[in-house]
Each structure stands twice: as C-alpha cells, then as structure tokens.
Amino acid sequence: MLEVTGLQSGYGRVPVLRGVDLALQRGECIGLLGRNGMGKTTLLRAIMGELPTWGGQVVKDGRSLNGRATQLRAKSGIGYVPQGKQLFKLLTVQENLRMGCVKNFSAASARIAEVLTLLPRLVPLLDRPAGMLSGGEQQLLALGRCLCGEPDLILLDEPTEGIQPNICDEIIDVLIHLRSEKSLSIILVEQDIDFLWSICDRVLAVDKGSIAKTIDPKADGSTEEAKAFIGIEG
C-alpha cells in the first residue's frame, strides 16, 4: 500500500534523507528506530508532504504522491500524529476532533462518535480546551484527531514520549485493535523498544538519513541488536 523508493529530502539546502527505501503492506506495522537526529521525523514529514521530495518516489495504492500537498495526502488516507502533537490548544477536544474530519466533514459527528468508542477517556473531556488536558490525554486526542480523518495508514512520531504507562497501554491496545479489525497500516517512530516490539512486524534502523538494517522483532537476540544499534547498554 505504500512504497517509498530512493527518497531524498531535507531542510533548506541541507540534505537529511539520502535515499530511503521502504515498503509497507496493508495491516502491517513497521517501526523506525535510531539515535537522535538521524532523520526519523524528517522521513515521516517527507511522506506526509510537509517537506519537499528532492529525489525518489512516494507511492500509495499505486499512485505517486510526489508534488501532492499535505492535505491531499491526508485525503488519500495518510494520517499523521506529529511529535509534540500540534493540537489547537484553545479549541475544545470536540472541536479538535472535528478539525480532523478531513475526509468527510458532513459525517463528522458520526465519525467522532466512532472514534470516541475507541478512546472513551476523551468523552468526559469533550468541552475542555485541548491545552488544559494532561500530556497523556493530549496524546490520546492527537491520535483521535488523526483517526477522525479515516486513515488507512498512520504515521506516529514518538507517541509515548513523556506519558504514563497506563496511557501508553491504551494507545497500544487501540493500535493493535485497528490493525487487526480495520487492517490499519502503521509507521511508528519510537525510542521505547518494548512498545516497538509489542506491535511491529519489522523494525527499520535509521542511520544518517537512510535505512541501515531491518530487524525482525521475533528473531532471537533482536532486542539486544536494537539496543546496540541505538547505543543502549544491556
């Protein structure tokens, strides 16, 4: 469903992605792992069209997305939950969810109701400004807003950063459910190896703007391999 070939991108005139290749099937989850500044966020942003494609191709469901604006990529079924969440802090939870209904605004109420069945913790918070939620609640809202766009592929950038374990578990449960019930495809940037290993079919190790190796989470010694790659002892 997604094929990225030879993708090059960066900031200003500074190259970051130096020819990234990856392919993702429907219902598959791949993780991106790597040390700080290696290009993981840049890769998600380039797939989403927030950064220009300098070389290579991003193809979804057989159609090239090169030259297509972020909004059109969202309409093609890609959802993005950026690091730092980028919520509308002064708008309520309900209004933020409404803003996410990019595919079919006229059916927003029904879609929001559906998303709230997956994220019931947001129900009592619907009238509260997003800026007055806890960090974990904001993360759930960011995921909920993304799901309101009815994506079939979501790009998640460090969803567990700085949040409590119980909310991490809720996020994992929702992702596992959507993957198995709706064949949602996921690209997940995460530093938390347990999280990656709980959900990913493959983990791609990103180094200096390209994919250095592919790790099979089911293989013996794979967590040690991952820790060695990002420089964690033990």
Ligand SMILES: Nc1ncnc2c1ncn2[C@@H]1O[C@H](COP(=O)(O)OP(=O)(O)OP(=O)(O)O)[C@@H](O)[C@H]1O
């Ligand atoms: N807005 C920006 N303008 C210029 N350079 C940037 C910008 N954002 C990131 N960079 C640079 O691009 C490189 C890759 O950054 P990126 O955020 O993709 O790394 P990352 O692998 O996601 O790291 P982290 O784990 O720290 O989030 C880094 O050298 C970074 O300093």
